[in-house]
Structure formats: C-alpha cells, structure tokens
Amino acid sequence: MAVNKVNEDLLRERARYTFNIEELTNFIDGGEEGTRNRREVEDMVIHVKELHDEVPEDYLSHKERYENAVKKGCILIDLLKEHVLRHSSFDAYKPSNMYRVLSMAKEVSPVLLHMGMFVPTIFGQASAEQQEEWLHKALMLEIIGTYAQTELGHGTFLRGLETTATYDPSTEEFVLHSPTLTSYKWWPGGLGQTANHCIVVAQLYSREKCYGVHAFLVQIRDSETHMPLPGIKVGDIGPKLGFQTANNGFLGFDHFRIPRKNMLMRNAQVLKDGRYVKSKSDKLTYGTMMLVRVMIVSDAAYELSRAATIAARYSAVRRQSMPRPGQPEPQILDYVTQQHKVFIAIATSHALRLTGGWLWDAYSSLTHDLDQGNLDQLPELHALACCLKAISSRDSNSLVEQCRMSCGGHGYMSSSNFPTIYGATAATVTYEGEYTVMLLQTARYLMKAWKEALGGIVLTPTVAYMVTYNKAKPAWVNTPEAIIQGFHAVAVGKVKEAADGIEYHQNSGKDYEDAWNAASVMLVKASECYCRAIICETFWKEIQKHSRSMSRNLAVVLQQLSELYLSYWVLERSGDFFQVRTVPLTRTKFEFVSFASPKCHCQMCTGFVAHITSVVVLAVQVSIQNLTLTFCTRKRNEFDIGSC
Numbered sequence: 001m002a003v004n005k006v007n008e009d010l011l012r013e014r015a016r017y018t019f020n021i022e023e024l025t026n027f028i029d030g031g032e033e034g035t036r037n038r039r040e041v042e043d044m045v046i047h048v049k050e051l052h053d054e055v056p057e058d059y060l061s062h063k064e065r066y067e068n069a070v071k072k073g074c075i076l077i078d079l080l081k082e083h084v085l086r087h088s089s090f091d092a093y094k095p096s097n098m099y100r101v102l103s104m105a106k107e108v109s110p111v112l113l114h115m116g117m118f119v120p121t122i123f124g125q126a127s128a129e130q131q132e133e134w135l136h137k138a139l140m141l142e143i144i145g146t147y148a149q150t151e152l153g154h155g156t157f158l159r160g161l162e163t164t165a166t167y168d169p170s171t172e173e174f175v176l177h178s179p180t181l182t183s184y185k186w187w188p189g190g191l192g193q194t195a196n197h198c199i200v201v202a203q204l205y206s207r208e209k210c211y212g213v214h215a216f217l218v219q220i221r222d223s224e225t226h227m228p229l230p231g232i233k234v235g236d237i238g239p240k241l242g243f244q245t246a247n248n249g250f251l252g253f254d255h256f257r258i259p260r261k262n263m264l265m266r267n268a269q270v271l272k273d274g275r276y277v278k279s280k281s282d283k284l285t286y287g288t289m290m291l292v293r294v295m296i297v298s299d300a301a302y303e304l305s306r307a308a309t310i311a312a313r314y315s316a317v318r319r320q321s322m323p324r325p326g327q328p329e330p331q332i333l334d335y336v337t338q339q340h341k342v343f344i345a346i347a348t349s350h351a352l353r354l355t356g357g358w359l360w361d362a363y364s365s366l367t368h369d370l371d372q373g374n375l376d377q378l379p380e381l382h383a384l385a386c387c388l389k390a391i392s393s394r395d396s397n398s399l400v401e402q403c404r405m406s407c408g409g410h411g412y413m414s415s416s417n418f419p420t421i422y423g424a425t426a427a428t429v430t431y432e433g434e435y436t437v438m439l440l441q442t443a444r445y446l447m448k449a450w451k452e453a454l455g456g457i458v459l460t461p462t463v464a465y466m467v468t469y470n471k472a473k474p475a476w477v478n479t480p481e482a483i484i485q486g487f488h489a490v491a492v493g494k495v496k497e498a499a500d501g502i503e504y505h506q507n508s509g510k511d512y513e514d515a516w517n518a519a520s521v522m523l524v525k526a527s528e529c530y531c532r533a534i535i536c537e538t539f540w541k542e543i544q545k546h547s548r549s550m551s552r553n554l555a556v557v558l559q560q561l562s563e564l565y566l567s568y569w570v571l572e573r574s575g576d577f578f579q580v581r582t583v584p585l586t587r588t589k590f591e592f593v594s595f596a597s598p599k600c601h602c603q604m605c606t607g608f609v610a611h612i613t614s615v616v617v618l619a620v621q622v623s624i625q626n627l628t629l630t631f632c633t634r635k636r637n638e639f640d641i642g643s644c
C-alpha cells in the first residue's frame with residue numbers, strides 16, 4: 001500500500017527553521033500549560049474514529065450533515081467536559097479554548113450557541129439562585145439552549161424588538177407573545193431542531209408599562225419527546241452561505257406562559273406584585289454580546305491562522321512556470337507576489353491573536369469591576385469590543401479569501417477547507433453586531449472623547465493620545481514607534497474630520513441625527529483608523545514585552561512579523577499618512593496637507609519595500625493528524641520554509 005510520503009520541498013523547507021519550535025508553540029498557546037492542555041485535547045480527539053468522515057460532508061443530505069454534526073458535537077462536548085473536569089484551570093471561555101474544541105469537527109456545531117451564548121448568559125445575567133438551578137444542567141447538557149434575540153424584522157435595533165413578555169401578577173407569570181410576523185425570532189443557532197431551551201430577549205411589560213428589552217430563560221421543547229411545547233412555533237430557517245450545520249432556526253410565541261422566576265434577574269427584577277426594580281445600567285442586558293465580540297477577535301485569528309498555514313504549505317509544494325528557460329519550475333512561494341499575499345495573513349493572525357488576548361484581559365478586568373458595581377470602564381470596553389470585533393472579523397475573512405486565491409484552483413476545492421473557513425469567518429462579520437453598525441457604535445464613543453479632548457479632559461487609555469498628541473509630535477523616521485504615532489495622528493485627524501463634518505451639517509441646518517447620518521461614512525473611517533492604531537500598537541508592544549523573555553532567534557522573527565504588519569498598513573493607508581502633518585494638533589491649526597513634496601522625509605514607504613522582500617515568514621500550523629505544532633520560517637535568499 002502506498003505510504004503517504006511527505007513532499008520533498010516541504011521536508012527541505014521544514015529543515016531550515018531558525019528558532020525553537022516548542023518555544024513558539026508555547027508562546028502561541030499562552031504558555032507551556034496551554035500547550036499541554038491543547039495537546040491533551042487533540043490527543044483525545046485524534047483517536048475518536050467517529051470524528052473522521054467516511055464520505056465528504058458536501059455529499060451528504062442536509063439531514064445527514066446535521067445528524068453527523070450533532071454526533072460530533074456530543075463527542076467533543078464530552079471530551080471538553082471530561083477535560084474541564086480534570087483541569088479546573090482550563091477556562092473554557094478563555095479565547096478560543098471552547099471554540100477550538102468544537103471546531104475540531106469540520107462542521108459548525110449545533111451546540112455552538114449553547115456553549116457560546118446560552119451558558120455565558122446564565123453566568124452573566126442570572127441571579128445566584130437561578131444559577132443554582134440552571135448552570136449545572138446547562139454545563140452538563142441536561143438542557144440545551146440557544147440565544148434568541150434577533151427577529152425577522154430586527155437584528156441591529158434591539159430597542160425595536162417586538163416580542164413581548166407581559167407580567168401577569170395574578171399567576172406570577174410572564175406571557176411571551178409574537179404579535180407580528182416580523183417579531184418571530186430568526187437566526188438563533190441550534191433553534192431549528194437542537195435546543196430545548198433558549199434565552200429570549202423581549203420587551204418587558206408590567207402594570208401596562210414597557211421597561212425595554214430583558215432576557216428570559218424559556219423552555220421551548222418537551223424534555224422527553226423533544227416536541228415543541230403548546231404555543232411554540234419553531235423550525236429551521238433553511239440553507240445559508242455557510243454554517244449549514246449551525247441549525248439556525250425561527251421561533252414564534254402564541255401567548256406562551258413562563259414563571260416569573262424565569263426572567264434573568266441578576267441586574268433588573270420584577271417583584272411578585274409586578275413592581276419593576278431597575279438595574280444599575282440597562283446596558284448590562286447587553287453583556288453577553290460584549291463577551292462574544294471579545295471572543296470573536298481571538299477566534300477570527302485562529303481561523304485565519306488555519307488558512308494561512310494551508311496557503312503557506314501549498315506555496316511551498318506547488319511549483320509553477322519557468323521564469324528561466326531550462327530551469328526547474330520554482331516553488332510559487334519564490335514569487336514576491338505570492339509572498340505579498342500570504343505573509344500578511346500570517347502576520348495578521350499573530351496580530352489579532354495578541355490583540356484578542358489583550359482585549360480578553362481588559363474584559364476580565366471589567367467583569368471584576370462590574371461585580372464590584374463599578375461601571376466606569378464599560379463605555380470604553382464596549383467601544384473597543386465593537387471596533388475590534390468588526391475589524392478582526394473583516395480582516396480575517398478578507399485574508400482567508402486571499403489565502404484561498406493564492407492556492408489557485410485547488411483553493412476552490414472543498415477538500416482545501418477554505419470554503420468551510422470562509423463560511424465561518426464570513427458569518428462573524430455580520431453576527432454579533434453587523435460590521436458598519438459596530439464601527440458606528442465606536443464612533444459614538446469617539447465623538448464624545450473628541451469633545452472631552454478639546455476641553456483638555458483626561459481621557460480613557462485608548463484615546464488619551466487625543467489630548468497628549470500635541471506633545472508627542474511624530475518624528476517621521478522609519479521606526480515602528482513613529483509609525484504607531486503616525487497611526488495615532490491619522491486616527492485623530494479622522495476623528496476631527498468626522499466631528500467637523502457633523503458640525504458643518506448642523507451649521508447648514510440639519511438636526512443632529514441627519515448631520516450624523518450625513519457624516520457617517522467619515523465616522524466609520526474614524527473608527528477604522530482608531531481600531532487599526534490599537535491593533536498596530538498592541539501587536540508591537542506585546543511582541544516587545546514577550547521578546548524580553550524569549551530566545552533571540554524567535555524574538556527576531558516575531559519582531560519582523562510585527563514590523564511587516566505596521567509597514568503593510570502604512571502602505572495600505574498611505575493616503576491618510578500623506579495627509580497628516582507633523583505640527584502639533586490644535587483645534588484651529590490642524591489641517592491635512594500633502595506629503596507629495598519630493599523631499600518627503602518619510603522613509604516608511606521606501607523602508608517597506610526593503611522589508612517585504614527580506615521578510616521572514618512564520619506560518620503556524622496546528623495539525624491534528626500529526627498532533628504537532630509546526631512552523632515555517634522563510635528567508636528571501638534561502639527561499640526555505642521551516643517545518644510547516
């Protein structure tokens with residue numbers, strides 16, 4: 001029988017890595033224990049033959065694909081539970097842990113929403129007594145839930161949701177009802193056939209007054225027969241671009257009654273007589289969305305690292321064309337255009353992974369503050385979660401597509417796994433807060449910050465430079481620190497431009513809402529630039545911080561990746577950089593001028609060209625088959641990929 005022989009080119013490339021593979025493995029896993037945890041789970045998974053498909057899933061019927069995904073989901077959840085029970089330190093919700101385990105099956109799991117939103121909502125929004133009743137059942141999958149917020153008519157505009165929950169003091173129950181077709185819940189994952197419970201977000205009415213949207217835990221299917229309960233209409237919404245096994249469904253209520261105690265009451269409450277007790281902040285109802293947005297940054301990085309690895313490996317083994325007559329066809333990775341496609345994907349996967357870890361730490365700190373009743377950091381974290389979720393998911397999805405294209409026709413095969421990864425990352429650009437809407441949310445925060453900056457008020461950390469910018473005049477030299485200052489200058493310029501845009505439209509007679517809408521393209525741009533500055537700065541600082549405790553060879557490679565990322569985005573946004581001048585920013589004097597003068601001091605542009613041709617490539621490959629984490633390094637003149 002033919003033994004799978006590893007490609008000679010790949011073996012040669014793998015023999016040339018220039019740093020300690022295990023050291024980088026640990027860095028990516030967040031430490032030696034993280035690597036041990038991951039390998040332990042991978043060891044468990046690789047030996048479960050039911051997780052390996054006999055027939056490509058694309059050749060299965062929708063029903064067979066779903067059943068196959070349920071089977072795998074149950075196996076993986078059992079492995080996760082067993083592992084969590086044995087390793088209390090394994091925090092399932094630390095970025096990518098839970099998602100990575102579930103994504104070890106190619107199909108999106110029908111219980112992803114259970115683990116990804118239903119359980120976290122109980123953690124975050126149920127009272128202590130309610131957690132006592134439901135949390136263990138949920139963690140042990142004795143109940144299977146989803147998160148039912150979006151309706152046919154509203155996804156973004158939460159205050160416009162139409163499902164009602166009306167309190168009846170005579171029976172101490174809430175009556176859930178879907179008054180219109182557009183009020184039907186539409187999209188929740190697992191709702192089609194899988195979930196028997198869900199978190200329902202509905203407008204709360206008591207004593208004929210509406211108190212806005214609140215969350216309720218609702219049983220929708222019989223625990224024994226799994227049939228929909230009386231007053232419940234539920235089913236599958238049908239085929240989609242991807243996520244075919246996520247089991248997205250619809251849900252309608254016909255005067256469906258639930259006990260008062262099923263309103264999640266950690267924040268707000270309705271007392272037996274119907275009195276409403278207000279939460280410290282209405283925004284706490286939105287807590288689960290913030291958590292998932294924070295997780296998406298790391299999971300988008302993880303999906304991108306998979307795509308970058310496929311593209312890097314393919315680029316090492318694919319030989320094509322003959323630039324020199326009579327010479328062997330070169331590996332396509334020798335083409336600078338190929339490097340330009342693949343290397344930024346590798347660098348971005350690291351940038352987003354490190355930024356996702358930084359955001360997770362900020363979120364964890366906020367959660368602790370919220371437990372102490374301190375909401376001070378909530379607005380900034382909401383703004384950060386919004387723009388980082390938007391930009392990370394969009395960058396990840398765009399670069400997954402770029403990686404696919406870099407593999408030519410074979411990238412279009414289902415067996416390449418690009419279609420699955422593309423489908424998963426494309427969804428993240430829309431769900432959990434649509435791209436544009438999220439950036440506009442951040443813009444809302446930036447406009448407030450700008451007004452405070454002009455008043456000289458000390459701002460929260462990620463926008464502090466708006467006040468201190470005058471002092472930190474960018475020294476336009478080709479250093480990473482100067483590039484980061486340049487991104488700050490661009491962000492401030494765009495924020496000011498958007499604020500001036502709103503002011504201009506108001507002065508021309510528009511009310512604030514219309515002025516906001518008229519300036520909204522500039523507002524989105526300002527958020528993008530603010531977010532790009534955060535990713536650039538965080539990537540660079542994280543690498544500097546960790547480099548001090550790692551071997552020099554690895555530090556060099558990671559430093560070059562972060563410099564590649566900075567240089568790439570300077571060129572991508574060169575127009576914005578050309579506009580930024582080096583004079584102190586003041587309200588009246590700030591203006592955009594062109595750098596077009598031939599004696600432009602900025603060496604960034606020329607420096608970058610040198611960079612991209614001498615860049616060292618690092619591709620991370622998590623290969624379940626080999627149960628190893630292997631890497632590629634590549635130097636221009638050696639044209640060698642390390643182990644990959």
Ligand SMILES: CCCCC/C=C\C/C=C\C/C=C\C/C=C\C/C=C/C(=O)SCCNC(=O)CCNC(=O)[C@H](O)C(C)(C)COP(=O)(O)OP(=O)(O)OC[C@H]1O[C@@H](n2cnc3c(N)ncnc32)[C@H](O)[C@@H]1OP(=O)(O)O
Pocket residue numbers: 099112113115116117147149150155156157158159189283286287289290292295296299300303378379382424425428430431432433434437441444
């Ligand atoms: C790459 C593959 C990754 C796959 C795995 C991904 C993740 C990991 C694991 C698990 C995830 C699980 C499953 C993943 C799959 C699918 C899940 C999808 C689920 C969903 O999509 S759930 C539904 C999500 N829906 C939304 O996000 C709705 C978007 N809309 C909103 O958030 C808000 O309505 C709004 C647009 C932000 C604001 O609306 P608006 O009407 O203008 O204002 P208000 O609502 O009145 O709010 C204004 C006020 O409140 C502040 N605010 C708003 N939202 C928040 C918040 N979340 N936290 C804190 N503060 C908030 C806002 O700033 C305003 O404050 P002001 O002081 O300015 O007034």
Ligand SMILES: Cc1cc2nc3c(=O)[nH]c(=O)nc-3n(C[C@H](O)[C@H](O)[C@H](O)COP(=O)(O)OP(=O)(O)OC[C@H]3O[C@@H](n4cnc5c(N)ncnc54)[C@H](O)[C@@H]3O)c2cc1C
Pocket residue numbers: 113146147148149150153154155156157186187188189243248427430431432433434435436437440
């Ligand atoms: C794969 C997938 C899984 C999902 N899973 C779930 C789930 O489990 N549970 C759940 O509750 N939901 C889920 N959703 C729904 C998801 O949360 C919504 O689709 C998302 O919030 C966007 O809302 P929408 O679809 O109503 O789009 P809309 O908000 O209608 O957006 C449509 C367009 O209008 C624009 N727009 C909307 N509002 C504004 C504004 N104020 N200013 C400027 N432009 C605006 C948007 O930018 C966009 O271009 C899922 C969606 C997908 C695709």
